Amino acid sequence: MVRSLIFKRSGLIILILLYLFPNIALSFQNHPNDSLSTAYEITLDGTGHYFSDINGFTVSGASGDGIKYSNWLYTPEKNIWFKFVAPTSDTLSISIELSSSGQYGDLIQAVVTDSLGGEMGSKHWVNAANTTTPKELFIDNLQAGVTYYLNVDIPTYTNIFTLRFQNYIDSACIDTYTEYVGIDGQLNVEIDSLIDSSCSSWPCPTGNCTTTVFFPALGSSEFDIGKNYVTIQGIDDNDSIYYGTAIVNLVDTIPPTLVTKNIVRYNSGTHSNYVSPDDLIKYYSPGGTSVPAPNPVPGDGIEVFEYRSAYTKDNVKLGGASISKSSFNCTDVGTNEVTVTIWDTSGNETTGIALVYVIDDTEPVAKAKNITVYLDKDGIAQVNPMWVDNGSTAGCSGSDFVSSLNKSVFDKNDLGQNSITYIIEDSNSKMDTDIININVVDSISPVVFPLSKQIVLDESGNYTLTYDELMNPCENVTIPDPGDWGGGWGWEPDGSTPFFSPPAYSFDGVGCTYDNVEITDTSMSKTDFTTSDLGMNQVIITVIDQSGNTTEAIANINVVSAASCVTELWAIASGNWNDPSIWSATEGGAPLSVIPCNITNVYIKDHNVEINSHIGANKVFIINSDPELSSGLKVISGGLDVVEKIDIQGIGALLEGKPGARVRVLATQGY
Known part of the structure; x- marks a missing residue:
């Protein structure tokens, strides 16, 4: 058990040591702490109040007695005992305030027991920040005049603390005062609001009483939302000091101010991308006027930062935040609206919208296979790039790509093996390639139509x-x-x-x-x-x-033989060139039963002759004497070879060649 050094009782030597060695001064007067009988006695004043010197106690040098109480986290490691006689009370507030060196993570455990060790009330606190805010244990089940024990355990960093007892007794002179916290978080409580105007002498017994708020100071940060016990000090005409405790009930109805920020998340493959509320909430940045807020432009691949003065805050204290969606994967590529909810310690909520831009960042992988293609009847083989694909992937879905070949049309010049590059490109213009062989084969035999x-x-x-x-x-x-x-x-x-x-x-x-x-x-x-x-x-x-x-x-x-050819023939009827019955030696004469050959001068006048084989003549004259009629030579198939010339005379005289047929004049090599 450890008894703290009370500074006001220290002598001159102690003061000098405190000045020269502040870190060791409090190690004096360590007391055994293994039983209730060695507890340090606290004397409450006549109104049930007690206020130790600032940083008046320490657990330095103390050990743990091994008893863990109902609301404690751990078995004590450094605990000291106090004993006190309970006053007449409706509620007794016992507060423990760490020294100015209080750190994040400091643990405080406190319990009040009776003389037999029975638990009257216990609690633990963990510092959420580097703070010295008092931690209060409220006890309302004590019997006046009975001795009780207070056990304080501080096993972590800070071991120096201030101890206070505030005693609340319901009285007609005081009312529970309700105060609504303003938007700036400040209190506007006056002491006159806490004391009934008919009780001018309270908390003094009689006579004039000069009152001040003793603890905590009105408007201080030590007030919490809800019930707060405020001790008022009264001094009568005889300079006697009296204490009384009133209640200030703080109410906060103002919701937090929420400022969201938009972010970009890059998603690769099939894994999920996780977002926390802090990723989407813009908080105040100490040392600057704002926090960079990403305002990305989808598709640009960059983040544009916009500096704004607004930030998320509350008039009292932020309590927590949540978001409607925290996991993003392939199905979320694009713009996603996320509802952000933030609340304060009073339960007031504010919601807003933040945008999460999910960009598919999956690298494309090209895989292709060798193939054989065959030239078609026109000598062309045109390859669809997907014919060579062998399981390429791109994008979250695996199929977010277009494919191409550096050469996709093949002809006679490409027969055999061709080294070809297969290319895939995803929607973000990322590319990958694979090299393959395309074997070009011609299996079509020539088409032959010889002339008879x-x-x-x-x-x-x-x-x-x-x-x-x-x-x-x-x-x-x-x-x-x-x-x-x-x-x-x-x-x-x-x-x-x-x-x-x-x-x-x-x-x-x-x-x-x-x-x-x-x-x-x-x-x-x-x-x-x-x-x-x-x-x-x-x-x-x-x-x-x-x-x-x-x-x-x-x-x-x-x-x-040459003897069967004649030098001049006239068409005496329309018909086929190879029909001997349409030819005569003279215009309108009798048939000769011969056909033209390559020494014959042929005259076709006012008749139509067709050719469907390969034939020859020396000269050909096509003559039309009646504009109302027509005469002509039509080469349907095969060909006509004329040695000297073709002469066309008169309106309506025609020489016509069908596709695939050939007419040429050998003297000029013309067609």
Whole structure:
């Protein structure tokens, strides 16, 4: 047990030691503290009040007696005992005030017991800040004239304290005074408000009484919301001192001022991002006029800070805060309104809105696979980027990306393996890539439509057939001679030259020869003809493209001698060029049962002739004598080779060629 040193009883030597060694002076007069019998006796005045010297007691050097009471947190470590005789009382307030060195986390435990150790009331307090605010234990079940014991335990940092007893006795001279705390948190209580005007002598027994508030001072920070015991000191004409205690009931009805702030949270992957109330509430920052309040702009990727003078506060004391949503994940990407609620120690609440901008910060990961693609009939393979995707992820959802390839259109120049970059880009413009191989394959064989034609042996009875006469290539397609690498399509899929699409097949199934890539080699089963070949002959044509795809086709060759050709023929009726019954040696003459050949001058007047094979003539004259009628030559398929010229005369005279058909004048190499 420890008995404190009471400074007013100290001698000169003690004062000198206190001055020179303030930290050790209070270690004097430590008393045993292991029994009630050694308790330090406190003498209450006639009104039941007691006020120790400031910092008049210490627990330094004390030990614990091992008894833990009902409202204590721990078994005592440094406790000292006091004893006192209970006054006549309605409520006895015992307050313990730590010295000015009180720290955050200081623990105080107090209990009042009877002489047998029976608990009359106990309490503990933990300092929430570096404060010296008195801690009060209220006892209202004591019997006047009976001795009781006060046990104080302070096991933590601060061990020096001031002790006060305030005795409240209900009296007609005092009323419980209710005061509403103003917005500035200040009290406006006057002492006259606490004492009934008819009791001019209270708390003195009789006569004149000069009154002052002894403890705590009106308007001090030691007042709490709710019931507060205020001790009034009265001095009579004989300078005798008396004490009386009144009650001031403090009421706070003013809600806190709430200032919220908006914040940005970056969310990566599937984890949650947590927000606390303090993240969304702007508090006062000591040493400055404001706290930086983030005011982010979604999508900019930065935070714009705005300095404002307003901050969250209360006229008394803030009690706590909560928010309507504290966890944010992928489903919350974008702007989120969060309700912020703050309350003071009186239970007054204020709500506001703060914005939490959740930005998806997940890094994209590109994963791709090798594929094989095939050129189509036009020689093109266009690859959709998603064909090569192999589980790429981006964004919270994993699918928040667009994909592309650094090359997605392939042609004959890309046959074989191609190293390609697969690219994904998320909504935040973040990118990732993967390298793959795209194998380009051509599996389409050439399309071959050879020409069937009539050839005329020369005077020596010979004729050599050329590839160009039979292959019938489509426009812009070059058919190479055997062993040559041909000119190919003459267009590129990247748009550098116009795209050429081979013409559709004609109505009778005859078209032109082409391939979706390069035609690289050709051959014919027979090229030289003599008098032994007169009549119809079949020639097998073989076409090979650059991928090795091969096609064979048959051309019918009608071999005639030079003697069967005439130098001039007139069309005497409309019909097919190869019909002998429409030709005569003179205009309007009898049929000769021959057809034109490459030495014939052909006259088509007021009739219409069609060609659907490869034929030849020396000259062609198309004449129309009646504007109301028409005459013409229509090349539906195959081709017409004219040695010298084509002459068109008169209104309504026409030369018409269908897609895939060819008309050319050999003298000018014109078409």
